[in-house]
Amino acid sequence: xxxxxxxxxxxxxxxxxxxxxxxxxxxxxxxxxxxxxxxxxxxxxxxxxxxxxxxxxxxxxxxxxxxxxxxxxxxxxxxxxxxxxxxxxxxx
Numbered sequence: 831x832x833x834x835x836x837x838x839x840x841x842x843x844x845x846x847x848x849x850x851x852x853x854x855x856x857x858x859x860x861x862x863x864x865x866x867x868x869x870x871x872x873x874x875x876x877x878x879x880x881x882x883x884x885x886x887x888x889x890x891x892x893x894x895x896x897x898x899x900x901x902x903x904x905x906x907x908x909x910x911x912x913x914x915x916x917x918x919x920x921x922x
Contacts, residue, residue: 844869854868854869
């Protein structure tokens with residue numbers, strides 16, 4: 831999604847240290863963008879990457895059939911999983 835083609839009606843405020851601001855300004859300048867354009871493009875790319883496995887699910891036919899079979903299988907108790915969830919851990 832190109833950020834320059836969408837209507838920009840909302841504002842996002844960000845606080846940063848002087849060194850971070852300077853770094854972002856240098857990177858924006860090197861990319862021939864304003865700091866706002868640079869941050870928005872980077873933020874949108876990072877958001878899409880972080881959410882991609884939650885929004886887009888691609889399987890071939892064999893994988894899809896295996897996935898459906900796994901979903902249709904009856905629930906089975908798993909003793910090791912139960913103990914992992916219920917027993918005290920290293921940090922407890």
